[in-house]
Amino acid sequence: MLESAIESLPLMQYIIGMKGEPTKADMMQYLTCWLCKGVYRDAHTINECMCTYCKGCIYKYFTENATRYKCPSCHSELGGKPLEYVVRDQILQNIVDSLIPDFKERDDKLKSILLKRLNEKRIQKGTYKPPVSIQKQTQSVNNTTTTENTLSQNSSGKQNVNIVDIEFKLVPLNDEDVNLRMPELPKKLKISQKNKTILTVKKHINKLIQEAIDNIEILCKNFPVADSHSLEYIRKTKWQNNSKTMVLQYKRKRKIVGNNRQDI
CATH class of the missing domain: 3.30.40.10 (Zinc/RING finger domain, C3HC4 (zinc finger))
Structure with a gap:
């Protein structure tokens, strides 16, 4: 048949x-x-x-x-x-x-061109709705980059339009004294403007793990860095590495009482 x-x-x-x-x-x-x-x-x-x-x-x-x-x-x-x-x-x-x-x-290429033009017209009319898969992907990317972009915002809360140009990550320092160790951050900080200071980084850590700013110490290659130092300054003077991503460490400070240092 x-x-x-x-x-x-x-x-x-x-x-x-x-x-x-x-x-x-x-x-x-x-x-x-x-x-x-x-x-x-x-x-x-x-x-x-x-x-x-x-x-x-x-x-x-x-x-x-x-x-x-x-x-x-x-x-x-x-x-x-x-x-x-x-x-x-x-x-x-x-x-x-x-x-x-x-x-x-050729047919797939033509379809792609026509679909792009159609979506452009829909965007102009305000009727464009991205596919569900793209919406989920965009939402995931936005959630991931929210923390990364926080350090790129100015004091008024508006994002600076200048291009961010410092890539770094924060890792907890495994100090011999367990009382000085701090937990890993729930979200890694990766990008910020080069003129942002270490104090800004501390404030962000404070928001993520509720550790008092005065208790936080930031280090580069195991050497403490000052709150007033900018990320660009640290990269040039402390990091001095060809690696694109600068690594900063963080831990709790020791409190100095007289001639003795005590854990905070």
Whole structure:
């Protein structure tokens, strides 16, 4: 039954009845969608009458008008749910892809250009809604970079438009005295403006783990740095490393009482 159905296809009838090898020009007339008059894009065949169309064309034809229940070209009756008879035709699509190897690539490129233009118009009209996957990805990126960008904000709370140009990370210093050790930050700080000071970094640590600012000590290569030092100054004078990411350490200070230092 399957063989007889395949043989009933116009293309197969042409190949069976012809003499010699079929030419590309001869075969293309049997690989053209009746609705859009172009070569098949994701060929789909109605298994009741074996007429083939582009998937987008035949789905649009039946969904635009619920009263359509016949094949658009041969008018075969398909009942109240015609799309149930529409199935993917990989054989014909493979023939198209073999005859026009770059067709799919060009078609995908054209779709991308058209979609971009359509989205630009939607953005102008205020009707654009990004796909759910992009919304989730954007939300994830925003959550990750919120902490990183906090140090790039000025005192008024508005983000500075200047380009951030210092990349660094904060790691807890494993001091021999366990009382001086501090927990890891829930979110790593990575980027800030080069003129931001160590005091700004301390304030941010304070917000993340509620450690008093006066109790926090920042170090670079195990050497303490002053609150007034900028990140750029530390990078040039203390870090002096070709590595792009500067590493700063943090721990609790020791409190000096007389000639003795005590844990805070």
